[in-house]
Amino acid sequence: ITPAGPAIIGVSEVENRTVLEDLVKDEQIKGYNYQIVHHNSPDRRGIDVAMLYNPRMFRVLNVTHHTLVIPNYESFRTRDQTCVSGLLFGEPVSVIVNHWPSRTGGQRQSNYLREAAASLSKHIADSVLAVNPNQKIIIMGDLNDDPFDSSCAEILGAKKNEKDVEKGGWFNPWWQVLDDGIGTLAYKGQWNLFDQIIVNYNLTGDDRSTFKYFKCKVFNDIPGMKTLEGDRKGYPLRTYASGVYLNGFSDHYPTQIFLVRELKTK
Template sequence: MKNIILSLILVFFVSLGFAQEEKQYKVATIAFYNVENLFDTINDPEIYINHEFSPESDKRWNTEKYFSKMDRMGGVIKQIGADVTGSAPAIIGVSEIENITVLEDLVAAEPLKEYGYQIVHFDGPDHRGVDCGFLYRPEYFEVTNTAMYHVTKADDPDYATRDQLLVSGLFDGEEMHFIVLHWPSRRGGEKRSSPLREAAADTTRYIVDSILALNPNAKIICMGDLNDDPINPSVKKHLNTTGKKEDAKDGILFNPMYNIYKKGIGSLAYRDKWNLFDQIIMSPGFLDKESDGYIHYKTFVFNKPFLMQKEGKFKGYPFRTYVGDTYMGGYSYHFPVYIFVVKEK
């Protein structure tokens, strides 16, 4: 496996609680990115209720814009965590992608093609056709199992939202599980729509519990656009998370985004308020400093200045591809989020 080895400085040892002596570590980046409506240009009304993204639509979405966005998104992904690892992420969960074709074009884009990313994707039931996807570098990760889980609504058998993607495999020979999520939006209002996200959280929790029942020490990462903040009931209560490492035990998941949120840092902005909907949450197995395997080191929002709107009333907001039907030529209305995992060499 091609790992970047760091000779870590004193601050690193102190934060991990190790002795103050020189050690070497393998370090890898795991990231999530809502890539904002990554659609192809083909209008297929037999599949989706409404396709806004075609040359004939008000957005005038065309081949030139499509491949320009692929290059821009690939350029963003390539930089996530690279200041530490010197390379692109080992694992990337993505949301708001239309189909496997757009993922194939994304990983084939100039900024990413050298990394040979492989893809896990299933077509889901969402009426707009947006799905989740999983990208991985095969020198880091070997897939052993994949599954999709439907979110159901007891009083509405026709309810359809994004499926939840489970990918299990060996990360540098160590078993890990990744759940990629895009919970229901706040359309209709936060309070009115909250039961939908709570139902989605219950589904995620079911997946987590199913894995932990087989291995209480399993290493599980839940990552996605949850459309709720770390303090909301869907995340805190239904998914059963905590922002304190010492409380992450007996199935309670650790949410490192909690303290980031408390500092006022977000991954998207709406009406001059920052939200941290994009989250990476993990099982207690990633917190065991005595573990021979990978453990969590740090968590960040990738909010570099080039990803921000430079002027106007939305200055400082994420620089997006579209505002309504107006083409901005940016990236996404979400910032990516990412973690570093480390393992002593």
């Protein structure tokens, strides 16, 4: 996030590129000239992940797409993971945009699918680090798991406390946010925080001569995004509920992180 708007925006459940083209032309944001990274995934529902970026802040150098393959499950189809590498205000940064498999059929029964997705994200990141051990990497998206679930905490190994992150590891700031009772989606009075932005070791620490993680926020305070009454009061305002059109944005709140770097003066 910058004073001139987000430098990078990751999105999930995108139907097609046309939706994104319409979005970046919206009167409220068209002045930012957001560019699109999009790829048609093999997902059975026809939904994809994508990334928008402000070309004045981020310059794309390389894009790769990675398909999640589940052994002995040949018919399985889900969203590809998209890795975008480039220069954020001149610094090398890679962003892996995700939408991990859902909990359809039950959390426990489907857990192995999200663990496999976490393994793929880690493999992509490790491949980037093999080329440049100092690369700053961000994993973002709807992970369909909470920060404490095995996919995030064990397979990816993302830590709750920044001071516990070792070289090659990951910091998940959303763990504490969820502990504080704040989430991005809710069901029967229980909050979850599936929409996460996780940073690698190279984005942690106090040396701010280069970009470092600063803070995070659930984007839940914008008028029109929140249900104001009824048994879903405080929940994200959905587009539909029980077949009724509610004119809402989403059943998930967006999340954002802020990176900070010292301003170099002459």
